[in-house]
Amino acid sequence: MRRIISFKTIRYRLQAKIVLLKNSKGKKDRIVPLSPKILQMLREYYILYKPKTFLFEGQIKGNPYDARSLQVILKQAIAKVKIKKPVTLHWLRHSFATHLLESGTDLRYIQELLGHNSSKKTEIYTHVSTKSIQQIKSPFDDL
Template sequence: MSKLREQMKYDMDLKGFSEKTKIAYLKHVELFAKYFKKSPELLGEEEIKAYLHHQLIERKMSRSYNTQAYSALKFLYETTLKREWKSYKIPRCKREKKLPKVLSREEVKRIFNVTTNPKHRAILMTTYSSGLRVSEVVNLKVNDIDGKRLQLFVQGGKGQKDRYTVLSRKNLELLRDYWKLYHPKTWLFPGQDINEPLCVRTVQKVFENSVRKAGITKDVSVHTLRHSFATHLLESGVDTFYIQKLLGHSSLKTTSIYIHVGNLDGMNIKSPLDDIDNE
C-alpha cells in the first residue's frame, strides 16, 4: 500500500488538509486494508459497507469515528483512485447531536484560582478569554497580541482560516506580567525548545490538573473553556452573529448550538405560564 499511501498523502497536501486530518485519514485507510488483508485498489462498495458496518455494530465505535472513516475512504476512492462514489449505495452514518458541556462563571474562576503557575494560568485564561481552540492557543505568537485595539489575531485556525477575536483587558494585563517573567520571543507559549510551540497535550494535562484541584466533577476538557466563552457571551446578550465571527465558525448553525446550553434565567427567558396570572 506504500505507493497508494504516498499518493493519497500527496492529494491531501494539495487540498491543504491539516496534519491531524492527514494522519487520521491514512490510519482509517490502513485499518480498512488490514481488515480485508488486501489493497483498497482491489476492494469496492460491498467491502466498504461491510467494514463501516463492522466498525459501528460489532466494534461499537462512535458515530463520529465512523463518519471520519467514511470521509477518509470517500477521499481515497474519489480523489486518489478516481472512482465514482455513490452515496445512495454507501450511506453515511447520521451524526450524533450532542450538546457541549459548559462551565459556570464561578467554575471558570475556581479553575483560574487554583492554577498558580503563571504560564499555565496565562494559557488557560487566554483560551477562555478569547474563545480559542487548544491548537490555536499553543500556536499564538507574541505579535498576535494587539493591546491597543484589544484584539487577538488567530492565524491559520481550523480550515486554515485567519480571524480576529476579542482580547480581555484583564487578560492583557496578565499576559504583560507573564511576558516580564518569561520574555517569549516568537511563540507566546513556547515549549521546552523555545523555537517550538508548546504541545497540545501539555495544555490538556494542565487543564485536567486544575479541574481536579478545583473540585469540579463534570466531564470536561480544555475545549470546554471555548464552549463556556461562547455560552457566557450569549447569556450576556451578545448576538450569535458576532459570536460566530469570534469563534471562526463558517455557519451560524454551528454557533446556534449554544442557545440550547445557555442559562435561560441569565438570558431573561421564562415560561409564558408565569405571565398568565398577570394578564
C-alpha cells in the first residue's frame, strides 16, 4: 500500500536537508542527507521534466524509472569515462559508505544510513579505507 506524503512534509524534509527513501534495500525506509548541490540539480530536473507521481519516472508518465534502465545508464557512464572495473549500482552504495567513513563520519551513523542491523556489516568498510588510518597521529610522535 502506497502512502501519500503531503507537500508540507516534503517541504520540511527539504528544509531539514534529508531525503526519505521508501522501500530501499531490504524493503526498508531510510533517510539520507541531501546535499545543497543535489537539491539544486533536483530543482532544475523537476522544472524541466515536471514529474507527476514519482520524481524519476520512466518513459510512461506516472510509472517509476525501471531499475534495468538505471543499470544501462551506469554502464554507459562508466564506459564514457573509460573505467575498466566492473561496476554495479550496489557499488555506488559501497562508495557512499566509504566516502562517509573517509570524511570522518562515525560508523554508527553510517550503519543507520545503510540500514544495517548489525555493526559487523558496516565494519566491512573499515578495511576498505586507509585514508583515515593515515591521518591518525601516533603516540610516538609526542615522545
